[in-house]
Amino acid sequence: MKSLANKLNVFCWVILPFIICISFESRASDSFNLGDLSEALQAGKNVVVIVNSSRCNNANSGGTTPESISGLRINSFKIIKNDKLLFSDMHQGISAKGNATFEYIRYTYSANKELKLHIEILxxxxxxxxxxxxxxVPGGARFVWQ
Structure with missing residues (x-):
């Protein structure tokens, strides 16, 4: 029954003497374009990008990277001429040497359904x-929103 509710995007709660059901829209990147993604972001929907790095091309080596799956909720973004979507993330940490680090990831999604990640550490x-x-997209990365 749980999988049926997930497939239908319907959640129900039993509150005596009523049953309350709420349906919501959920979209995955298999069937959308940049315009749909832009509309979702501008409407304030929760948009998440999920990246499987082992299914992406490593521009530095020409191959792939070790398997790593990451996700990011897009909180701020910039859309350029309905052709590109830009967003980024930064993490603070400590290196193996004990130094403070800042990891910066810049994401660029283009209308040709390609996501580029540029990762640097300070x-x-x-x-x-x-x-x-x-x-x-949707091979190595995908977008999901609701």
């Missing part, structure tokens, strides 16, 4: 390029 005043990934 450690003790030095910026190090970690990797540039190119992911096909």
């Amino acid at each position: 450690e003790t005043g030095e910026v190090k390029r970690i990797v540039d990934l190119t992911c096909a």
Whole structure:
């Protein structure tokens, strides 16, 4: 029964003496375009990008990267001429040497359904390029919103 509710995007609660059901729209990247994604973001919907790095092209080595699945809720964004969507994320951490680090990830999604990730780390005043990934959507990356 749980999988049926998930497939129908319907949630029900039993509150005596009533049953309350709420339906919501959920979209995945298999059947959308940049305009749909832009509308979802501008309407304030919760949009999440999910990346499987092992299914993306590593521009630095020409191959793929070790399997890693990551997700990010898009909180701020910029849309350029309905052709590109830009957003980013930053994490703070500590390196193996004990130095404070800042990892910066810039995402660029284009109308041709390609997501590029540019990842750099700032450690003790030095910026190090970690990797540039190119992911096909929905192959290596996908967007989900509701």
